[in-house]
Amino acid sequence: LLLHPEELPKEEIKPRYIIRTAADALKPQPPMEYIVSPLFVRHSVNVIYGNPGEGKTYSMLSMASCVANGKAWLNYQTTKTNVLILDEESGGVRLSRRLGEALRGENCDETTPVFYISLANFKLDDDLDPIIVENIINDTQAGLVIIDALSEIMDGDENSKKDVQPVFNKLRTIADNTGAAIVVIHHSNKQGGYRGSTAIKGNIETMIQVEYQRNSKQFTFTSEKNRDGEKLEFAAVPYWEDDKFYLKPDKVEKQEFYSKAERFVLGYLKENGASPIPS
DSSP: OOOOGGGSOOOOOOOSOOOOOHHHHHSOOOOOOEEETTTEETTEEEEEEEOTTSSHHHHHHHHHHHHHHTOOBTTBOBOOOEEEEEESSSOHHHHHHHHHHHHHHTTOOTTSOEEEEESOOOOTTSSSHHHHHHHHHHHHTEEEEEEEOGGGGOSSOTTOHHHHHHHHHHHHHHHHHHOOEEEEEEEBOTTSSBOSOTHHHHTOSEEEEEEEETTTTEEEEEEEEETTSOOOEEEEEEEEETTEEEEEEEOOOOOOOOOHHHHHHHHHHHHHOOOOOOO
């Protein structure tokens, strides 16, 4: 779709700031509205991360199907709302197949309000693209927005705060203006933590790590940050059956714990192989 300059979306002019007083704070405040309780609240920016092939995308497609259908996701209640998926990683063919599996797994039909866009090359460190994304969210009336993945929606260096900060500032503005809960899929580093600048964690409400435990055949979810609630640890067993995908909640199987230094050594050995120690 090609737009003429006069057809380009215009950013609404708003005051840069509003001075509020104690009287504003003392007024009755509306309760927080969770899209997935107690994980993702409206007007929020969140990150779920993990290694390739660990279940990040499938888990989020499962959640999207449940939210759009008003069903509980695992053991967590959802608020039924439209869902928008902005895919910059899988591509339309792969995402259509995976989303179809997840929708069928939750008994959804063609009227289920899930919308998706693949490989539009949105860049949130650009001036125009955040306006376009906000307009799409408003047009689809999405209360949940899933973006896959962080590295694909920025041209800057995800290890640099000065490059990361503007992206999350834009996401924050979009979330505030639309009321959506935005969940960004991200990748792990070699040490097992999230990849990139510490500004990522500092600018979000919730961060969840997802790992596939091959011994127990579980997806495990660990919330490393939950600004509006408790940190949680939960698990699910994935099922692929007859063109369907779904998750069943499961008890967390305790995994062997490694310190950050130990995970660094294990990550190095996994990447580079054993190294002899001089005598």
